[in-house]
Amino acid sequence: MIDERSVDVEITWRTSSLTRALATCAGIALAVAVVTSQWQLIAFAAPMLGLLASIRWQPPPRAVLVHATPGVLRCFETERVTLTVRAENADLTIEPCAGMDIESDTRTTELTVSAQRWGRYPVRARCRVSARGGLLTGTGTVDAAELFVFPVAPPQVTPLPRTELLDRLGTHLTAYVGRGVEYGNIRAYVPGDQLRSVNWPVSARRGSLHVTERLSERAADVVVLVDTYDQPAGPATAATERTVRGAVQVVQTALRNGDRAGVVALGAQPRWLGADIGRRQFYRVLDAVLAAGADYEVTSGTLAPRAALPAGAIVIAFSTLLDTDFALALIELCRRGHVVVAVDVLSRAPFADDQDPLIHRMWAMQRSFMYRDMRTIGVDVVPWPDDQPLDQVMQLVPDHRRVGRP
Structure with missing residues (x-):
């Protein structure tokens, strides 16, 4: 079912050009009549004065409604979508906002919209209406529909931090013996082993039953932490682009590997979406990142809610690491027992390049000290340079797996 949105437009009224013309002509005629004592000019101005006085008896203005079908549109970057916008009791004009392309004929209701960059774009409609017999004219602007443009993620496979995974069937190969397809070892037969695991060629050569051990393949719970706090102007603001693309x-x-994935956005309006699997979960995560739809949960405070992170979940955070509250949230997640990896999307100092070189050097030293302190607490921080893809950056995360087998 296509969602239709109806919005009541608040009209700002003013006198029309007809009213101003009538008032000007009547005023000039009356002034000339008084100066020249010609009563005929009063008879000339009387119909115009009567028309102006009839404004009280003219029909009142009717409510103006703008209908958009659908009211909320979702698409990816450079993708084109179509919607219908129409107005009741008014003339309609679509005003494109910055970054959005609109293709339509003059005064048509069929629109084709697209955007080159991800984000939230309102489709603004400007209405013009006449009332009181044409003596009043009004205009109003309203957001008839909303266009949510999702980012296109690179196709490269992003490796997860190497850590102990949950005992759940998945696709990540481990060093533990279990039900998998990868070869692990050959050992002597023990009563209770399944006959299908018997390696008959080896058993024939050694004269006793031997079985083939397989390595288990497990699944993971991945929760992405997104920094939505206000950033200072400059490189920190541009880093928001990489934050969203990295999270996606x-x-x-x-989700392609069969793992469960969720998202937590911490900032002025914290929101989260629980971990789940499937293609539909991918679009739910996109909605939660851009604050679209109503599938996500809204929370308060500066810490990630416990309900958003399953036990043993891997947390991957994307942030400029300039906000103290976000850093404290990472430390709290580490204390809960999660493996936390913070990706620093700020590739350079958040101030102008024309500063003294000593300032840039002090900034680099301060960031390295912060990386060391965070690793001491248990949060692994990896920088994300501009010239490297994310899959190469994630290779720098230390191995958190235990040595040996249980």
């Missing part, structure tokens, strides 16, 4: 790439890889 991690979720896309996790």
Whole structure:
């Protein structure tokens, strides 16, 4: 079912050009009549004065409604979508906002919209209406529909941090013996082993039954933490682009591998979406990142809610690491027992390049000290340079697996 949105437009009224013309002509005629004492000019101005006085008896203005079908549109970057916008009791004009392309004929209701960059774009409609017999004219602007443009993630597979995974069937190869397809070892037969695991060629050569051990393949729970706090102007603001794209790439890889994925956005309006599997979950995550739809949960505070992170979940955070509250949230997740990896999307100092070189050097040293302190607490921080893809950056995460087998 196509969603239709109806919005009541608030009209700002003013006198029309007809009213101003009538008032001007009547005023000039009356002034000339008084100066020249010609009563005929009063008879000339009387119909115009009567028309102006009839404004009280003219029909009142009717409500103006703008209908958009659908009211909420979702698409990816450079993708074109079509919607219908129409107005009741008014003339309609679509005003494109910055970054959005609109293709339509003059005064048509069929629109084709697209955008080159991800984000939230309102489709603004400007209405013009006449009332009181044409003596009043009004205009109003309203957001008839909303266009949510999702980012396109790179196709590269993003590796997960190497850590102990949950004992759940998945696609990640481990060093543990279990029900898998990869060869692990050959050992002597023990009563209770399944006959289908018997390696008959080896058993024939050694004269006793031997079985083939397989390595288990497990699944993971991945929760992406997105920094939505206000960033200072400059490189930190531009880093928001990489924050969203990195989060989408991690979720896309996790869902393709059969893992459960969720998202937590911390900032002025914290929101979260629980971990789940499937293609539909991918679009739910996109909605949660851009605050579209109503599938996500809204929370308060500066910490990630416990309900958003399953036990043993892997947390991958994308942030400029300039906000203290976000750093404290990462430390709290580490204390809960999660493996936390923070990707620093700020590739350079958040101030102008014309500063003294000593300032840039001090900034680099301060960031390295912060990386060391975070690793001491348990949060692994990896920088994301501009010239490297995310899949190569994630290879730098240390191995958190235990040595040996249980």
